[in-house]
Amino acid sequence: xxxxxxxxxxxxxxxxxxxxxxxxxxLVLDNVRSMHNVGSxxxxxxxxxxxxxxxxxFTPVPPHRDINKTALGxxxxxxxxxxxxxxxxxxxxxxxxxxxxxxxxAVNSQMLNTFEPPKDKPLALVFGNEVDGVDxxxxxxVDGCIEIPQLGMKHSLxxxxxxxxxxxxxxxxxxxxxxx
Numbered sequence: 802x803x804x805x806x807x808x809x810x811x812x813x814x815x816x817x818x819x820x821x822x823x824x825x826x827x828l829v830l831d832n833v834r835s836m837h838n839v840g841s842x843x844x845x846x847x848x849x850x851x852x853x854x855x856x857x858x859f860t861p862v863p864p865h866r867d868i869n870k871t872a873l874g875x876x877x878x879x880x881x882x883x884x885x886x887x888x889x890x891x892x893x894x895x896x897x898x899x900x901x902x903x904x905x906x907a908v909n910s911q912m913l914n915t916f917e918p919p920k921d922k923p924l925a926l927v928f929g930n931e932v933d934g935v936d937x938x939x940x941x942x943v944d945g946c947i948e949i950p951q952l953g954m955k956h957s958l959x960x961x962x963x964x965x966x967x968x969x970x971x972x973x974x975x976x977x978x979x980x981x
Contacts, residue, residue: 840871
């Protein structure tokens with residue numbers, strides 16, 4: 802066993818990333834506080850060729866060295882936009898035909914392991930604040946909710962970890978069904 806070299810990895814340039822067909826998924830950050838978490842989400846979005854990010858409320862936006870520290874250049878490849886409120890962002894995505902789901906522990910949420918992503922429309926996922934999760938007003942307007950089953954004492958994961966788990970799950974299910 803040996804590690805692959807940088808040349809063998811076949812990494813895309815920023816221009817190649819921008820021109821590539823994207824995974825039909827938008828990630829929405831609802832008042833995420835940590836610049837490191839924001840940078841981490843950018844990096845995950847880059848890894849899976851995600852269509853884009855929407856940063857809302859007091860979520861920090863690039864350029865900033867603390868975002869760049871974890872994004873490692875992904876703020877240049879991944880398209881992003883900013884909305885004053887997450888409710889505005891969700892409503893615009895819904896008007897554009899997206900199914901918008903919160904990632905949260907909630908009444909009537911669907912467990913991630915049983916969730917089947919839509920095959921006929923794009924998907925947007927809302928990730929919440931590190932302390933309070935997805936805002937209650939946002940929960941009123943989303944189309945549904947996905948929850949990661951958790952069995953330990955804490956019953957919460959860092960937003961960057963949550964994003965990685967959920968994006969990988971959705972991506973792998975779409976890949977298995979060959980829609981991407």
